Amino acid sequence: LRVGVLVSGGGTNLQAIIDAVKSGDITNASIEVVISNKKDAYALTRAKENGIAAESVCIKDFESREKFNDALIEKIDSYNLDLIVLAGFLVVLPPELIAKYRNRIINIHPSLIPSFCGNGFYGLHVHEKALERGVKVTGATVHFVDEGTDTGPIIYQKAVEVLPGDTPEILQKRVMEQAEWKILPKAINDIANGII
Ligand code: GRF
Numbered sequence: 001l002r003v004g005v006l007v008s009g010g011g012t013n014l015q016a017i018i019d020a021v022k023s024g025d026i027t028n029a030s031i032e033v034v035i036s037n038k039k040d041a042y043a044l045t046r047a048k049e050n051g052i053a054a055e056s057v058c059i060k061d062f063e064s065r066e067k068f069n070d071a072l073i074e075k076i077d078s079y080n081l082d083l084i085v086l087a088g089f090l091v092v093l094p095p096e097l098i099a100k101y102r103n104r105i106i107n108i109h110p111s112l113i114p115s116f117c118g119n120g121f122y123g124l125h126v127h128e129k130a131l132e133r134g135v136k137v138t139g140a141t142v143h144f145v146d147e148g149t150d151t152g153p154i155i156y157q158k159a160v161e162v163l164p165g166d167t168p169e170i171l172q173k174r175v176m177e178q179a180e181w182k183i184l185p186k187a188i189n190d191i192a193n194g195i196i
Helices: 012-023 042-049 065-077 095-100 124-133 168-192
Strands: 002-007 030-036 053-056 083-086 105-109 137-144 154-161
Touching: 002 012, 002 042, 012 030, 012 042, 012 168, 030 042, 030 065, 042 053, 065 095, 083 168, 105 168, 124 168, 137 168, 154 168
Parallel strands: 002 030, 002 083, 030 053, 083 105
Antiparallel strands: 105 137, 137 154
16 A cells, blocks of 8 residues: 655654554555655654655745645655545645545544544644543544545544643643554554455
8 A cells, every 4th residue: 555644743643654664563555755734844854764755845835725736736646645644734635635535535633533623623722622621531533534624434543531630732642642653553554454
């Protein structure tokens, strides 16, 4: 399975995927490219350190959103991918891309969808809202991407306890370590091996 990973930040989910391929937790899949909308995303450094093609397509380099969208689609198409993984990618995908890769795009979201998701719910903010609401359990979700925000069919979820004294940062770290970095590689492996 030819996999492309789209990133915007530190790339700890990407690192979990890279490690899972190395350890054999992911089989029958290869990460062909990492694409970021940020030239300085540390995720691109992680790609280069692992001999993976690292590309950036930045909105500010284009005269219009349409031209950015076309460039992003062209870049993705050039790698002949079977699966696109959004791992902390903070750009709304062009509907044309979603249509073209229907049921071949997955996303990791740091909550138990349908809680704390939708427009504006990403990164640390998700955990701030979970703590504000006082939930005792949160977690992460891997789902297929459709035209909505965090609305596609759910593939895997993993619950994580919220503990007294948790700050958003502490909770985010626990959700990443105990949930995101486990269910995202599992989803990729299971798609690559026809389990999903
Ligand atoms: C994190 O908030 C994670 O929960 C979400 O994207 C953000 C960046 O993750 N999936 P990463 O370290 O860039 O993978």
